[in-house]
Amino acid sequence: MLLSIEVDQHYLSWDAIRERTLAAEEYGFDGVWVFDHFRPIGGDPNGPCLEGWTLLAALAAVTRRVRLGTLVTGITYRHPSLLAAETVTVDHVSGGRVELAVGAAWFEGEHRQLGFPFPSTRERTERLEESIELIRLLMTQNDVSYAGRHYRLDHATYEPRPVQRPHPPIWIGASGERLMLPIVARRADVWHHSGPLEEMIRKSRLIDEYARQFGRDPRAIARAGSIRLDDDLETIRRTAHGFRDAGFSRLVCVWPTAGLPQVERFARDLLSELQAL
Numbered sequence: 001m002l003l004s005i006e007v008d009q010h011y012l013s014w015d016a017i018r019e020r021t022l023a024a025e026e027y028g029f030d031g032v033w034v035f036d037h038f039r040p041i042g043g044d045p046n047g048p049c050l051e052g053w054t055l056l057a058a059l060a061a062v063t064r065r066v067r068l069g070t071l072v073t074g075i076t077y078r079h080p081s082l083l084a085a086e087t088v089t090v091d092h093v094s095g096g097r098v099e100l101a102v103g104a105a106w107f108e109g110e111h112r113q114l115g116f117p118f119p120s121t122r123e124r125t126e127r128l129e130e131s132i133e134l135i136r137l138l139m140t141q142n143d144v145s146y147a148g149r150h151y152r153l154d155h156a157t158y159e160p161r162p163v164q165r166p167h168p169p170i171w172i173g174a175s176g177e178r179l180m181l182p183i184v185a186r187r188a189d190v191w192h193h194s195g196p197l198e199e200m201i202r203k204s205r206l207i208d209e210y211a212r213q214f215g216r217d218p219r220a221i222a223r224a225g226s227i228r229l230d231d232d233l234e235t236i237r238r239t240a241h242g243f244r245d246a247g248f249s250r251l252v253c254v255w256p257t258a259g260l261p262q263v264e265r266f267a268r269d270l271l272s273e274l275q276a277l
Contacts, residue, residue: 001244001251001277004031005229005263006071008255010040010049014058017050021059023260024066027267030275031067031099032059033252036074039110053086060094067097071192071252072173074105076116076124080131080151081158084138088162096163100135101171101192104128104180125179126150132170132187139167171224177206184221185210190250194226197239201246224250229266230257236270244277 007020021032036052039045052070059068068090073083083100091098104124105111111118119127130148137144138158146153162168172188174180175195184191185207193200200223208218225243227236240251251274256262 001240001249001274002030003251003253003271003275004033004067005029005253006033006035006255009034009052009055010037011043011047012050013048014050014055017055018059018062020255020260021063021066023263025063027264028271028275029066029253029267031069032063033069033071033101034059036070036072036077037107037110038114041107053083053090056090056098057086057093060090060097063094063097065097067099068094069099069101069171072101072103072171074107075102075128075131076105076111076118080134081138081153081156083131084135085158087135087168088139088158088160091162091164091168092160094163096168098164098168099171099190100168101173101190102128102132103173121176122179123150125176125183128172129183129187132172132183136167136170169222175203177203181207182210182214185216185218186214188221190222190224192224192226192250192252194252194254197225197242197246200225200243200248204246204248222250223248224252226252226254228254228256229262230254233266233270236266237274240274240277 005024009017024032034052040047040049056068087100108118127150130151142157144153144156169189171190171192172184173192174184175193204223211218225248
């Protein structure tokens with residue numbers, strides 16, 4: 001099982017984010033995630049919050065092994081052509097260690113404050129699926145023309161190709177069972193959601209059903225859940241085993257309120273055991 005960790009970048013300086021990331025790499029985590037917001041999610045909304053994709057490029061340059069991504073990129077914040085170029089750039093800077101995790105976006109207040117359009121739920125899900133199609137085309141083909149409801153390309157070519165072929169893994173963060181999980185079943189390399197194990201298992205089985213309806217092998221979609229490092233080690237162990245038994249191959253560790261010492265204890269006492277599942 002692959003275990004990554006969120007560094008929880010809001011309210012943090014660059015030096016603090018770099019310190020957490022380098023520690024995670026030293027402790028043996030498989031990956032590090034930042035988030036894709038322009039203001040803190042909780043607490044003082046005017047606190048510091050570094051931008052996700054430029055932050056990934058900086059982290060790619062100072063790390064050697066861990067995989068890197070945003071959990072998740074809100075599709076409303078960037079045109080998909082720009083996101084494709086950013087992803088390929090970080091893939092090259094990192095030597096092929098970037099993950100592209102996307103979602104339909106949810107933080108309406110942030111959109112309103114900073115001037116990003118915030119369409120209806122249905123339109124955001126449509127934009128998400130079109131964006132994934134468009135990004136895959138730009139990363140793998142030349143002279144691409146695309147005519148969707150929301151995006152268009154006119155004989156577009158973007159170089160260089162990603163280091164990872166045919167493209168970096170595409171994660172979709174999703175929970176909505178009527179609109180979002182069908183997109184997961186059609187488009188995702190990896191599905192991620194954070195919720196109770198029983199809910200995660202039920203949604204995962206629903207993705208299986210959708211995938212078979214669309215003629216796709218459900219096994220082609222990896223499953224990822226989240227675990228809280230604030231929990232005691234036995235609870236974490238039991239939860240991780242439950243996820244593994246349900247077919248999940250990736251877990252994202254939520255940065256604990258106790259901070260780096262708790263991360264170090266988890267890494268020392270349990271990380272390698274869970275990675276061996």
